[in-house]
Amino acid sequence: YQQEVLMFGIIIALILRGGFILLGAALIENFSWIFFIFGAFLVYTAAKQVFEKEHDGDAQAESFIVRVLRRFIPIHDAYDGAKLRTVVNGKKMLTPMVIVFVSIGVTDLIFAIDSIPAIFGITQNPFLVFATNLFALMGLRQLYFLLGDLLDKLRYLKYGVAFILAFIGVKLFFHAMHVNELPFINGGEPILWAPEISNWLSLGVIVASMVVATVASLIANSLESKQASRNE
Template sequence: MLDLPVWFEVGSLVILTLILVADLLLVLKRPHVPSIKESTLWVVFYVVLALIFAGLMFVLGDAEHGGQFLAGWLTEYSLSIDNLFVFVIIMAKFSVPRKLQQEVLMVGIIIALVLRGIFILLGASLIENFSWIFYIFGAWLVWTAIQQVRDSHEDDDSDTFIVRILRRRVALTDEYDGVKLRTVIDGKRFFTPMLIVFVAIGTTDLLFALDSIPAIFGITQSPFIVFTANVFALMGLRQLYFLLGGLLERLEYLKYGIAFILAFIGVKLVLHAMHVNELPFINGGEHIEWAPEISTWMSLGVILAAMAVATVASLVKARLDAKSRGHKLMDEVPHFTEDSHTDGR
């Protein structure tokens, strides 16, 4: 059981809240497209902050829970990067002006935090009262991993049922009016396309929360670690969006790495459910003692290896594709011989 000083838990939540509020105020007071340098500095700041927090977990808690935070944070961070792919698609599909994308991303992050907070409380309550919920969480993650491999980001449909209903029932303008949801044209009030964008991002956040919360509960059952890992994974996501830019499209194999992580954690959850089994129709309601328990450190190693392999493989393929396109272009360039010059004279 995690036993941290109360001052550390309360202080951590207060500091994280203040940082998120400061980040929000920065967006509202100085809306702009951050440069590569600015985005890099912010991303590095948030990563270092997460590592410092992990170090404090090791010192004030123990190595086991420090490792759980690292594994949970990396898992949620990888899922957050995957979330960025869908954000890119939504921004492009609804032609969101680049200068407004910071505000849209910030709203998306706030929605994600609220939804994940709700699911964390719900998940913790279910786990405390129903040990068999691990079977459902595990099966859900394995199914999600299969869908992750089968589906393509490029084929993602941002027009959810709710978005289609809004398109038919709500009077929308064709132009944005800053980040306003409503505007006035010739004395009449209309909703702007920003309403559709926020709804699309909100439903996307909901779907990702359904995946991310069971995933991290497969690593730790501590609500404090689950929540802080999610907050740290979402912090800096806005700056990461502008930092990665076109690189997101080059990480072609990232979805396979994430799918592998989800499947691995899903299997881990099922094994844990077998180990604490209380269902009467499985092994007579007795614990299945031979079911192995996958350690936190093995989980951390698998997560790091999966992300490293997926990233390196994606970058290698992108480089080979670039070379291939270069050779193809060279082959298409007309080649003039001395005879052709002579014939042309």
Template sequence: MTLALPFAFEIGTYIVLLLILTADVVIAFKRPHVPSTRESALWIGFYVLLALIFAGLMLVLGDAEHAGQFVAGWLTEYSLSIDNLFVFLLIMAQFKVPRKYQQELLMVGIIIALVLRGLFIVIGAAVIEQWSWIFYIFGAFLLYTAANQAFTNHDDEAQTENRLIRFLRKRIAITDDFEGAKLRTTVDGRRFFTPVLIVLIALGTTDLVFALDSIPAIFGITQSPFIVFTANVFALMGLRQLYFLLGDLVEKLVYLKYGIAFILAFIGVKLVLHAMHENELPFINGGHGIDWAPEIPTFVSLGVIVASMAVAVIASVVKLRMDARDRADIGKPPRVR
């Protein structure tokens, strides 16, 4: 089913999103500060409401199928963005970035993520248009990513970053201390880079890895470049505020990575089934589609995504409470009989 929306709506969407992102950048750089819990919660609520209004407009101007695709894609990208957020936390902690400068660097990281995802969306849409069999590769890649997500520790990624940092420090003059969010500074008449350079490179490489994961995932839900792009933008908006709202809580949601891994595996299977249904490879079923390969409906995908994240978060919260109770019991004096 082809997405048919008024041209004015699509153009208006791009303009509004650009204005909102520009305002967010201006706020981050003009007023560097640590957002309060209330401020962060209000901004996140605003962005979530904006995404739901957008989905409602798609329902009215388009149809329920594509509105559902947007919501499913947005939730998938949002869950992957939260995982991205976890690595951002590790990077900020590893380089001891002063908290009041973190939002500026996060904003740069988010802009890099948007640019990379925009490029991959254009490339992905062109590839899919030309070769439908690419869904086999996308599906296999997501299944691999799901296994990697479930069984790889984020600390291993930090070790990879450490090797990169050691490589850079040997070849580039970099100071040990931050000077606000300045990229370069002068020491004894010599120009040096500040650790901001390393943080930005670390954020950029992280964004690249997550863009490689997220684009095949959302193309498994919709093939509309407009929906793919807007879902990514809405998922990344508010990520800076979410970083300060959740803080260390993200690290404590121990089952979150399994929920994300399940979503990626589910979409990987969905992509392979879609590739089989639309098959054009001559060595598979003589180049004809495989009729018994089911197409998983959008609203089934939406239900699986919501249920996976809900189960992962609830299970993590239950474990947090049980661990807190166990620590409290250990600290209690023994009962006297």
């Protein structure tokens, strides 16, 4: 039932991200200093992704969701196809599919917190931000099954993504300095000596980071396979 679950997840993602984009656009329009917060958060997220043990945060969040749902809602232990509700001994209960849907919604909420500020680092046009999210989510189902088996082989991919997040975070810092209005920073005047990072440079860094992370992963896998063959 992964296709059905992914489709439901895409719908949730569009709704959540649409709300986040509207909120982000309103904050940017009225509070230029929000770029400092966006930048700091992206740098923090990048550091966390590099040093945090893989899947630890996801497992903790998932277990918390399960505990909360089971405390307040009667949920059966077994699935009943793709149904959200089932009947057990004459009693109506929800199936674990509800936990799956809620987990997807919460997970996308977490990703939106990371990705929306990153996109605003490229453009502040709300329509373009939403359009990029829409096209990305449209291809999500296909990419899920295409890349699902490859992610374990791309061992350095998370470092490439972390570098991109940190780079966009620094770019947001520089942009915040250019539009600075905080009275305790440079007397509320823009800091013009801060470098302005172009979108073309940003695109080049993103592509280069993904290429380096992918090639490094493939080389490491190849060396590991050769070493295993020698040991045999």
